[in-house]
Amino acid sequence: MNLIKVKGIVIKEISFKENDKIITLLTDNLGKISCIARGAKKTNSMLLACSQFLVYSEFVLFKGKSFYYINSATIIDTFYNLRIDFDKLQIAFELSKLVISVTDENVDTSTCLKLFLNTMFVIQNEIKNLKLVVATFKIKLFSILGFRPMINSCSSCSKNFSEIEDKYIYYDFVSNVFICDSCSSKFDKNRLIKIKKSTLIAIKYVIYSDIKKVFSFELKDISDFSVFGQVYAETMLNGI
Ligand SMILES: [Zn+2]
Numbered sequence: 001m002n003l004i005k006v007k008g009i010v011i012k013e014i015s016f017k018e019n020d021k022i023i024t025l026l027t028d029n030l031g032k033i034s035c036i037a038r039g040a041k042k043t044n045s046m047l048l049a050c051s052q053f054l055v056y057s058e059f060v061l062f063k064g065k066s067f068y069y070i071n072s073a074t075i076i077d078t079f080y081n082l083r084i085d086f087d088k089l090q091i092a093f094e095l096s097k098l099v100i101s102v103t104d105e106n107v108d109t110s111t112c113l114k115l116f117l118n119t120m121f122v123i124q125n126e127i128k129n130l131k132l133v134v135a136t137f138k139i140k141l142f143s144i145l146g147f148r149p150m151i152n153s154c155s156s157c158s159k160n161f162s163e164i165e166d167k168y169i170y171y172d173f174v175s176n177v178f179i180c181d182s183c184s185s186k187f188d189k190n191r192l193i194k195i196k197k198s199t200l201i202a203i204k205y206v207i208y209s210d211i212k213k214v215f216s217f218e219l220k221d222i223s224d225f226s227v228f229g230q231v232y233a234e235t236m237l238n239g240i
Pocket residue numbers: 154155156157158159179180181182183184
């Protein structure tokens with residue numbers, strides 16, 4: 001029996017048979033995997049704690065025909081204070097669902113895991129406005145997955161945004177590009193989102209920053225940042 005060591009966080013748990021659970025893990029080197037935690041529902045099980053939603057552990061696994069099986073686990077972080085707060089838990093569910101839909105087994109999810117862990121930490125400790133955290137997570141997630149929008153210049157006239165005085169820039173979600181104010185009149189308004197220049201700078205920061213520092217920016221008015229995060233993620237998700 002080959003034992004495999006992996007770090008992973010539980011992003012879904014479902015009850016299986018009388019005493020078992022099937023958990024979905026976002027791991028550092030196996031991608032997103034499904035594991036059977038045998039006996040995890042028993043109160044005296046050593047897998048009881050590590051098989052709960054959002055618990056991050058180092059697992060020792062072995063591979064069966066269709067599933068991995070947990071041999072043992074050492075808990076690294078339980079995110080307990082997040083899990084006991086209903087509103088924060090709802091956000092964690094939403095973001096986990098998103099991660100489940102864009103990841104797979106045997107792909108490199110190490111960056112995605114880092115982002116997810118960092119985001120859970122920020123949510124748990126209320127370091128930032130939660131709407132801002134959700135939008136930042138979505139923007140960074142799809143950037144990591146390779147869907148970075150062209151953000152430095154207008155896709156229509158090629159003018160660099162740092163050299164123009166426009167107060168507003170437009171995001172064209174159909175083509176995943178940005179358009180300057182003067183070119184925007186040539187486009188169907190229904191495919192454009194109006195974005196403040198300060199918001200554009202924040203979006204650019206999130207796209208290019210190191211994951212550890214992805215939340216280290218200030219934005220006074222987050223309304224269009226939040227809308228952008230939602231529309232961008234939804235559009236990219238439909239395209240996958
Ligand atoms: Zn233009």
